[in-house]
Amino acid sequence: MDLLSNLWLGLQVAAEPITLAYCFFGVLLGTVVGVLPGIGALAAISLLLPLTYHMPPTAAIIMLAGVYYGAQYGGSTASILLNLPGTPSSAVTCLDGYPMAKKGKAGVALFVTTIASLAGAMSGLVLLVLFSPAIASIGLKFGPAEFFSMMVLGLVAASSMTAGSAAKGLCMVVFGLLLGMVGTDVNSGVARFSFDVPELMDGINLIALAMGLFGVAEVVRCINSADTNQKPEKVTLKSMVPTKDEFKATVKPMMRGSALGSALGALPGVGPSIAAFMSYAIEKKVAKDPSRFGQGAIEGITAPESANNAAAQTAFVPSLSLGIPGDAVMAVMMGALIIHGIQPGPNLISEQPDLFWGLVVSFGIGNLMLVILNLPTIGLWVALLRIPFAWMYPAIIVFVALGVYSVNNNAFDIYSVAALGIMGYVLMVLRFEPAPLLLGYILGPMLEEHLRRAMLLSRGDPMVFLERPISASLLACTAAMLGWAIWSTVRKSIKAKRALDDAERLATT
Amino acid sequence: MKITRDIHDLIGGLLMVAAGLFFVLYGSQYNFGTSSRMGPGYFPVVLGWTLAVLGLLVALPAWWRKGAGVTVQWSNLAWTIASLLVFAVTLQRLGVVVASFLAALLALVPSAMTLRTRLIVCAVVALLTTLIFPLALQMILPIWPWSN
Numbered sequence: 001m002d003l004l005s006n007l008w009l010g011l012q013v014a015a016e017p018i019t020l021a022y023c024f025f026g027v028l029l030g031t032v033v034g035v036l037p038g039i040g041a042l043a044a045i046s047l048l049l050p051l052t053y054h055m056p057p058t059a060a061i062i063m064l065a066g067v068y069y070g071a072q073y074g075g076s077t078a079s080i081l082l083n084l085p086g087t088p089s090s091a092v093t094c095l096d097g098y099p100m101a102k103k104g105k106a107g108v109a110l111f112v113t114t115i116a117s118l119a120g121a122m123s124g125l126v127l128l129v130l131f132s133p134a135i136a137s138i139g140l141k142f143g144p145a146e147f148f149s150m151m152v153l154g155l156v157a158a159s160s161m162t163a164g165s166a167a168k169g170l171c172m173v174v175f176g177l178l179l180g181m182v183g184t185d186v187n188s189g190v191a192r193f194s195f196d197v198p199e200l201m202d203g204i205n206l207i208a209l210a211m212g213l214f215g216v217a218e219v220v221r222c223i224n225s226a227d228t229n230q231k232p233e234k235v236t237l238k239s240m241v242p243t244k245d246e247f248k249a250t251v252k253p254m255m256r257g258s259a260l261g262s263a264l265g266a267l268p269g270v271g272p273s274i275a276a277f278m279s280y281a282i283e284k285k286v287a288k289d290p291s292r293f294g295q296g297a298i299e300g301i302t303a304p305e306s307a308n309n310a311a312a313q314t315a316f317v318p319s320l321s322l323g324i325p326g327d328a329v330m331a332v333m334m335g336a337l338i339i340h341g342i343q344p345g346p347n348l349i350s351e352q353p354d355l356f357w358g359l360v361v362s363f364g365i366g367n368l369m370l371v372i373l374n375l376p377t378i379g380l381w382v383a384l385l386r387i388p389f390a391w392m393y394p395a396i397i398v399f400v401a402l403g404v405y406s407v408n409n410n411a412f413d414i415y416s417v418a419a420l421g422i423m424g425y426v427l428m429v430l431r432f433e434p435a436p437l438l439l440g441y442i443l444g445p446m447l448e449e450h451l452r453r454a455m456l457l458s459r460g461d462p463m464v465f466l467e468r469p470i471s472a473s474l475l476a477c478t479a480a481m482l483g484w485a486i487w488s489t490v491r492k493s494i495k496a497k498r499a500l501d502d503a504e505r506l507a508t509t
Numbered sequence: 510m511k512i513t514r515d516i517h518d519l520i521g522g523l524l525m526v527a528a529g530l531f532f533v534l535y536g537s538q539y540n541f542g543t544s545s546r547m548g549p550g551y552f553p554v555v556l557g558w559t560l561a562v563l564g565l566l567v568a569l570p571a572w573w574r575k576g577a578g579v580t581v582q583w584s585n586l587a588w589t590i591a592s593l594l595v596f597a598v599t600l601q602r603l604g605v606v607v608a609s610f611l612a613a614l615l616a617l618v619p620s621a622m623t624l625r626t627r628l629i630v631c632a633v634v635a636l637l638t639t640l641i642f643p644l645a646l647q648m649i650l651p652i653w654p655w656s657n
Contacts, residue, residue, distance in 0.1 A: 051646065167563055171563045171564060174556055174563060178528070178556050185539075188540070190539055190540075190549040192553065216589060220582060223582070224585065390620040390621075390630075391630055393616065394630060394634050395633075395634045401593050401612065402609075405597075406646075411600065414593055414596060414597035418590050421590065422590060425586055429517075430518070430520060430521035430524070432521055455547065456545055456546065493570040493574070496574040497573040500575045
C-alpha cells in the first residue's frame with residue numbers, strides 16, 4: 001500500500017530523536033502559551049521563527065506546528081478555571097467550562113476537554129492524510145486563474161466569517177494586501193512604498209508585523225488586567241475522573257464536534273474558532289434540554305473542544321496541498337517554509353515527501369505527547385496560571401525585541417515592531433481583527449503575481465476567471481459569501497438604526 | 510442622557526478611507542500599465558480604491574448606530590513602546606544585560622509593584638535573556654557595556 005509506505009517514511013522522519021525533541025518542545029511551548037491568556041500561538045510562533053533559520057526545515061515546521069495545536073489543548077485550561085479564554089478558539093469553552101468549575105467539577109472538565117481534543121485532533125489527522133494528496137493532485141491542474149480565485153475565496157472567507165462585522169474584516173484583508181505591496185516589485189524591480197528607506201526595499205518584516213499585531217498589542221492590553229488577577233483553585237488528579245454517566249454523555253458530542261471541525265477546518269478561511277462556535281450552536285440545537293447550556297453542560301465543552309482541535313489539524317490541508325494558507329497562523333508557517341527555500345504548492349507532497357509525511361506522523365506523536373502533558377501534570381499548568389502577568393510581560397517585550405532583531409541583526413526591525421505595535425493597538429482599540437490583516441499581507445504578493453499571470457495569458461480579458469470551471473465555481477462561492485455578508489450587515493444596520501432612534505426619542509422626551 | 514454613536518467604527522472606517530486614498534495617491538507615481546500587462550502601480554491603486562470604499566461602508570452605518578466611547582490605555586502603550594525603543598538604542602552600545610534590564614524597568618512602570626519586586630523581575634529578565642540568546646542560541650551580541 002502506498003499510504004502505508006508513506007506513513008512508514010513519515011515515521012522514520014518523525015521518530016528521529018532530534019525531531020522528537022523539537023516536537024516535544026513545540027507542544028510544550030504551545031501548551032504554555034495556550035494556558036496563559038494574553039499570549040497566543042501566533043505570537044509564540046513568530047517569536048520562534050527567527051530561531052528556526054538554523055534548523056532543518058522539517059524539524060522547524062514540526063516544532064512550529066506543535067506550538068499551534070498544542071495551544072489548542074492548553075487554551076481550555078484558562079477558560080475552565082478563570083473564565084478567560086487562553087486562545088480565541090477556546091472562548092466557547094468558557095460558556096460551560098467555567099460554570100462546571102464553579103460547581104467543583106473543574107477536574108472533570110479538564111479531563112474531558114483533553115480527551116475531546118485528542119479525539120478531534122485524531123479525526124482531523126485522518127482527514128488530512130486521506131485528502132491532502134488527492135487535493136494536491138487536483139491542484140496540479142490549477143493555472144494562475146484558479147490560484148487567484150482560490151486565494152480570493154480564502155481571503156473573503158477569513159474576513160467575512162469573523163466575529164465582528166464583515167466590512168471591517170474585508171477592510172483588514174485589503175489593508176493587509178496593501179502592506180504586502182511594500183517592497184521591491186518582482187516584475188519591474190520598482191521599490192514600491194519604500195519611502196527611500198533601504199530596509200523597506202525587502203518589504204515589511206513578517207516577524208515584525210506578526211509580533212507587533214499579536215505580541216505588543218496584546219501586552220499593552222493585558223498589563224492592567226493582571227491587577228485583577230483571580231487565583232484558580234487547585235485541581236487534584238482524583239477529581240479528574242468522570243463518572244460513567246458523564247463519560248457516556250461526552251461520546252456523541254465528541255464525534256459530532258470532530259466531524260464538523262474536520263470538515264470546516266479544511267475550508268480556507270475557516271479556522272478553529274469558527275468551528276468551535278458552530279459546533280456549540282449545533283449541540284445546543286440537538287440537546288434535549290437546551291437550558292442546561294451555560295450552566296455547566298458537559299456537551300458544551302466536549303463538542304467545541306473536539307471541533308477546534310480537529311479544525312487545527314485540517315487547517316493544514318489547504319496550506320500543504322495547495323500552498324494557500326487558510327488562516328494567519330498557517331500563513332506564518334508558510335512564511336517559514338518559504339524562508340527555508342521550500343515553495344508551498346501542489347508539488348510539495350510529491351517533491352518533499354519526507355517533509356509532508358514526517359509532519360503528519362509528528363502530529364500523531366505530538367497529540368499523544370499533549371495528552372500525557374496535560375493530564376498528569378495539570379497541577380503545573382494551574383500553578384502557571386497563578387503567576388501574575390506583571391512578572392512575565394517585561395520578559396515578553398524583551399524577547400520580542402531580541403527575536404525580531406536576530407532576523408537581520410538590525411535595530412531597524414525593533415523600531416518597526418514598535419511602530420507596528422502602535423498600529424496593532426490602534427486596530428485593537430477600534431475593534432478590527434488583526435488576523436485577516438496578516439493573512440492578506442502574506443497572500444498579497446502571491447495574489448498579485450497570479451492575477452498578473454492570468455491576465456497576461458488571457459491578453460487582458462477578465463472573463464478568464466469565469467470561463468474556467470474550477471475558478472468560476474470558487475468565485476461563485478465567494479460571491480455567495482459576500483452576498484450573505486452584505487445582507488446580514490444591512491439587516492443589522494437597520495435594526496441598529498431603529499435602536500438608536502428609539503434611544504434618542506427616549507432621551508428627548 | 511447623551512447618546513454616543515459608534516465611535517469605534519466611525520474613526521476606524523475613516524482611517525481606512527485615509528489609508529486607501531494614501532495608497533492610491535502615493536501609488537499613482539508608479540507605472541499603472543494595462544490590464545494585460547500590469548505595471549507596479551496597478552494592483553496597489555485598485556486595492557487602495559477598494560479599501561477607501563470599504564472604509565466608507567464601515568463608517569457610514571456607524572453613524573446610525575449606538576455605541577460606547579473609546580478607551581485607550583495611553584500609559585501602557587507609551588511605556589511599552591518606550592521600552593522597545595530604549596532596547597533598540599542601547600542593545601549595541603550597552604550590551605544585552607543592561608539593555609534588557611532597562612527595557613524591563615520601563616515596561617514595568619504602569620504596573621503596581623513594589624520597588625523590590627520590580628528590581629528582582631528586571632534582574633531575572635536580564636539573566637534569562639542573556640542565558641537564552643547570546644549563550645544558548647549563540648547569537649553574536651555584546652553582553653556587557655565593555656565587551657565591544
